Amino acid sequence: MNNEKDREGPPLLYVFSQRKPHEDVVIVSNKTALLRLKDTIEHTLENGVGDCTGIFSDFETYGIKIILNDESYDTEFWKRLQLPFFEVDENEEGVLSVEDIIGFDIKNSDDLRNAELEMDEYRKYSKEMKEVAKKKSRRF
Numbered sequence: 001m002n003n004e005k006d007r008e009g010p011p012l013l014y015v016f017s018q019r020k021p022h023e024d025v026v027i028v029s030n031k032t033a034l035l036r037l038k039d040t041i042e043h044t045l046e047n048g049v050g051d052c053t054g055i056f057s058d059f060e061t062y063g064i065k066i067i068l069n070d071e072s073y074d075t076e077f078w079k080r081l082q083l084p085f086f087e088v089d090e091n092e093e094g095v096l097s098v099e100d101i102i103g104f105d106i107k108n109s110d111d112l113r114n115a116e117l118e119m120d121e122y123r124k125y126s127k128e129m130k131e132v133a134k135k136k137s138r139r140f
Contacts, residue, residue: 011036013054013064018085037064044068048107067107077109093123 011033016026036052044050044066052064071077080096100106104115
């Protein structure tokens with residue numbers, strides 16, 4: 001009765017990102033989650049994008065999105081992509097954040113160029129709304 005299938009359990013996957021430059025990224029996982037991640041990577045290589053779900057030991061789930069961008073390192077996409085261990089002011093111009101990638105469905109430099117106007121409008125609107133909120137909060 002105590003076979004491999006009984007021990008599988010939920011696909012537990014922890015990804016500990018860099019907190020500062022030159023630190024390692026550490027992945028701690030069981031076999032079930034690694035196989036799921038492997039399948040998602042293979043799907044991404046064939047289709048350009050892939051999604052799967054990770055689970056922590058307290059059964060909190062989170063999404064994993066993988067995007068294939070095979071452009072040269074010196075393209076606009078890679079030049080502007082936010083480094084993972086730096087905080088970025090959302091109004092900072094020129095930086096491509098994870099939120100931009102997901103929110104504006106940006107996978108490459110063409111997508112970035114096509115989304116630029118909408119991103120600028122969103123940032124302007126967001127800045128205006130923050131100012132309105134600050135003014136309203138001062139009244140109280």
